[in-house]
Amino acid sequence: MKFPVCDNCIKSGILCPECTKKFEDKRISETDIELAALLYEMETKELIRNASFERTVIADDLLLVLTKGDVANMIGKKGRIVRQLSKRFRKTVRIIKDGDLKTKMEDLIAPARLLGINIIYKSGEQNTKLMISNEDQSKLITHKDILEKAARLLAKDNSITIEFK
Ligand SMILES: [Zn+2]
Structure with a gap:
């Protein structure tokens, strides 16, 4: 899967200098990092496959997840992934094709x-x-x-x- 943060940062939970720079430049947000970790975990458990996660956009109670891959992949079977993300972030989640x-x-x-x-x-x-x-x-x-x-x-x-x- 493609993430806005590098694999090492997702696994370690500590931002490398390159990702720190992205974060400081506001090219990635805290939500992006949290969501990347969650999706990575789902991918490991084979709940999700071949997804691409670009960035998130938050507007009030709405969390938008931008993907360049297949939107259906990110929504999950019967909306399972979207439901999990909604629960975790306490927001209405929408997957958006970038x-x-x-x-x-x-x-x-x-x-x-x-x-x-x-x-x-x-x-x-x-x-x-x-x-x-x-x-x-x-x-x-x-x-x-x-x-x-x-x-x-x-x-x-x-x-x-x-x-x-
Ligand atoms: Zn990194």
């Missing part, structure tokens, strides 16, 4: 459907709007403002808002 903007946003709001992404430029400023069907409002996993916060962190775009239509 792809383009559309892919990430679709994974974030699922099972609600993304109708489209509108990017509007107005007096030199960019405004990104995620359009979600009105009927799907009740399918969102958490409040709209938390999802907006998560979307902004995920896409590194502070202008993102969600609109229902």
Whole structure:
């Protein structure tokens, strides 16, 4: 499995100079390190296979785990891995495919459907709007403002808002 921290650091629980630098530069977080250790343990017990863990994003009660591998692998059989992570971190866990903007946003709001992404430029400023069907409002996993916060962190775009239509 691929982790944002090196194998030695995961096994020893002590950060090597290289990973310490990553941590100090805020390229990895405490949650990243904790999650890497947990996933490593799961992989050893063969609960998980061929997963790739890139980074985590936290927005209030939401913990997003970005993967470049198969999302289904990280969710686990009948959602077993997601459930374990939820319990451990006491947050709603979402596995997000680390792809383009559309892919990430679709994974974030699922099972609600993304109708489209509108990017509007107005007096030199960019405004990104995620359009979600009105009927799907009740399918969102958490409040709209938390999802907006998560979307902004995920896409590194502070202008993102969600609109229902
Ligand atoms: Zn290291």
